Amino acid sequence: MNDVLLFFSIKYNGDWELIFEALETKEKIQVKDINNIKNNFAYKYTTIIDNNYPSLLKDVYKPPFIFYYDGNINLLSNKLVTLIGNWKISDLLLLVKNKRDITFVLEHNTNNKKLSQEMILKKINHILISNVGLKRNQENSIHKLVMSEFVEKNVEIAFDQIQDRILMGISKNAIIKYKKNNLSIMTSLEIGKIESKRMYFFNKCDQRIIAKFQLEEIENISKIFSNKN
Numbered sequence: 001m002n003d004v005l006l007f008f009s010i011k012y013n014g015d016w017e018l019i020f021e022a023l024e025t026k027e028k029i030q031v032k033d034i035n036n037i038k039n040n041f042a043y044k045y046t047t048i049i050d051n052n053y054p055s056l057l058k059d060v061y062k063p064p065f066i067f068y069y070d071g072n073i074n075l076l077s078n079k080l081v082t083l084i085g086n087w088k089i090s091d092l093l094l095l096v097k098n099k100r101d102i103t104f105v106l107e108h109n110t111n112n113k114k115l116s117q118e119m120i121l122k123k124i125n126h127i128l129i130s131n132v133g134l135k136r137n138q139e140n141s142i143h144k145l146v147m148s149e150f151v152e153k154n155v156e157i158a159f160d161q162i163q164d165r166i167l168m169g170i171s172k173n174a175i176i177k178y179k180k181n182n183l184s185i186m187t188s189l190e191i192g193k194i195e196s197k198r199m200y201f202f203n204k205c206d207q208r209i210i211a212k213f214q215l216e217e218i219e220n221i222s223k224i225f226s227n228k229n
Contacts, residue, residue: 082167
């Protein structure tokens with residue numbers, strides 16, 4: 001079954017609806033086509049039926065059938081905390097303190113690409129969720145994992161397949177660094193509310209946002225896990 005999921009994921013470039021339709025209608029596949037992909041495919045991957053697939057993601061809307069990854073897959077076994085917003089390394093050092101069994105989950109974007117390099121130097125575990133395909137991880141660090149449901153950039157991705165559903169779905173907790181008029185933060189908060197995630201804000205936040213999404217203030221990560229979440 002893994003071979004079938006890999007084949008359809010590549011054929012339809014990660015488009016969830018098309019993959020689902022192919023599985024539901026039992027679209028025919030030639031054995032030679034599957035073997036050709038297996039023999040020439042360079043990326044590592046895990047599927048929804050594998051043991052190392054994040055269990056919480058199986059419950060999200062349109063759970064990815066397959067994840068391609070580069071880096072330390074074992075980070076998925078740590079305690080995961082999603083970070084939303086524009087973070088600095090100084091923020092994370094305040095958050096994490098001496099608690100090193102935490103893995104932060106972030107969106108793979110320009111700001112977090114630079115942040116990732118700093119996190120590696122400080123030995124802070126993190127996962128980057130990419131919505132524009134998978135590129136080779138040049139840092140090759142035990143503290144980093146890059147994941148994507150696409151091999152290549154998918155410019156026609158449906159709105160309901162955005163990476164926010166993965167960012168908010170992969171962990172039980174999320175910490176928001178609020179910035180006014182940041183629409184991407186609002187999308188994540190809405191998804192987190194629907195998914196009944198426990199959400200926190202770091203530093204400052206609009207009181208209306210705090211009330212609407214029932215955000216709790218947090219100064220360091222120990223608050224989350226002292227509550228056994």
